[in-house]
Amino acid sequence: MSAGSAPGLRRDRSTDVQSIPEVESTGLSDGRNRAAIQPRMGLTMLKRTLVGLFCAAVAASSIAADESTPAQLADNAPDTYVVKRGDTLWGISGMFLKQPWRWPEVWRMNQEQIRNPHLIYPGQIVVLDRNGPTLSLGRNLGPNNTIKLSPQVYSTPANSPITSVPLDAIRSFLVEPLVTEDEDLPGQPTVIAIQEERVLAGTGDIIYGQNLLPESPAWDIYRRGKPIVDPVGQQVLGYEAQFVATAQVSQPERDGKAAELKVIAAKQEIISGDRMMPAAKSELLAAPPHSPAKGLQTAVASIYGGVGVGGRNSVIVLAGGHNIGLEPGHVLALSRAGGTTIYRGDGRAQEIALPDTPLGLAYVFRTFNRVSYALVMEANGPVRTGDKAAAP
Structure with missing residues (x-):
């Protein structure tokens, strides 16, 4: 670059x-488009040429919706x-x-x-x-x-x-662990002790861990938080990872001995049993705003921080990530379902659907397998859990 x-x-x-x-050119990559324009005799050549041109046009039209x-x-x-x-x-x-x-x-x-x-x-x-x-x-x-x-x-x-x-609105979200999508099973990287048998540890202290990957010199320490639930299907998508601290390996785990780590920075005090994951790398967020695929739709799973509603510059959690094609830079239109109303005029009751209410725009800045985080960039109304998020 x-x-x-x-x-x-x-x-x-x-x-x-x-x-x-x-x-x-956005022609077909499997050679059919090239084959379609090779010299052929009579009607066969014409048919293949038309098919090739049609496919190329369809592929080109998919670049920008x-x-x-x-x-x-x-x-x-x-x-x-x-x-x-x-x-x-x-x-x-x-x-x-x-x-x-x-x-x-x-x-x-x-x-x-x-x-x-x-x-x-x-x-x-x-x-x-x-x-x-x-x-x-x-x-x-x-x-x-x-x-x-x-x-x-x-x-x-x-x-x-x-x-x-x-x-400034999302700096900590780019480097801190936000979600753990794996089951909390034995054998995961874990803080097992603190130097001198202390109960709590902070910045500058020595801690001990096990099940650490040897290729990861820096580790984020977290506690598993509340589940993130899909408001539509009600399935658990993952769990919030409450960031505790970052630690650097000073002595790797070997010969049956636990790894030794020094706490570089602590947001909370560390206790034995806290989980660990390889530290996230700080990367420049330079993904240009762009629309996802037409038809993509998900829902707001929660407003970050446990608040009931969000607005401009709020961070929201979306019920979908890599699994539905979301990526950093995607812009989603937020809206609320209009529901229905019963109209009782003309001598009869009639149920009529109401249009959705536009709420604003959100910019996706970090994605996981089944969860994404987005910043509300524009809002003309409160954003709530269950609101729609779709391609604009």
Whole structure:
């Protein structure tokens, strides 16, 4: 990944201007499409050619669910914008588009570029072409908004790429264990003792553990919390993992002896019996906002923190993860089922379905097998457990 590249863009080295790549072919990968256009005689050739073209068109149409209608520009969308420190992909997208999840379309990003996006840095210029509409990056600016002649993207190592959403709202969620989806069975990594037979341990203390994987030098310590339940099917999806501390292995487990660990940072006091899992790696959240597959729908399993309702900047737990195709960067529309009403006019009772009530948008930032976490980005009403979350 190039530090100076932007999502879905490649560098034109002759002019030092980022340009939009051509859309790649989306023909069939098993060779049928190629076979369909090979020279054939008579009706057989015509049939195969038509079938091949049809399949290619279907594959191409699946790249972006909304490509049938151009993305709508936001009111007063600027022609250019200089990226500033503290900006987010969500904020910049909303500056140019009425539908932030259509960001990949205006950058002409394919699925691989969505999952492994290039980064955008402060000082770069986002340029809008209203004919598409499309977005691209022009030359980056140096101090006092002067054009830099160097091909470098940023002038000092202190400059960091912008993130998808404000990290202050979700920073701890990106590195702390949130869910344990395995059964709590014997043989799991566990704190078995504290140095000098103490009852509690904190930062700087020595603890002992067993069943640790030798390839993991750092471990998160947690306690199993309440179950996360699917509000629709009522099955248990996993259990909240209450983060306790992080510890570093100082002596590995060997020759029948327990592993020794030093507590690096403690949020709560550690006790014997606390469970452990390999420490999560801190990664930059740079997944661009984009829509999941059409038809994807799940429900809000809970509002993080045990509160009854959520709103803008609340973290919500979704009843679905990798198993239903959710991934970081997905934007979901939140709504509440309208239910039904009984209309008793015209001399008879009639049950009529009411439309769902739109509640806002949520950005998925972390996914597990059957559970995901999302940040409510826009809300025009309270969000509750059981509310719908679906592709916008």
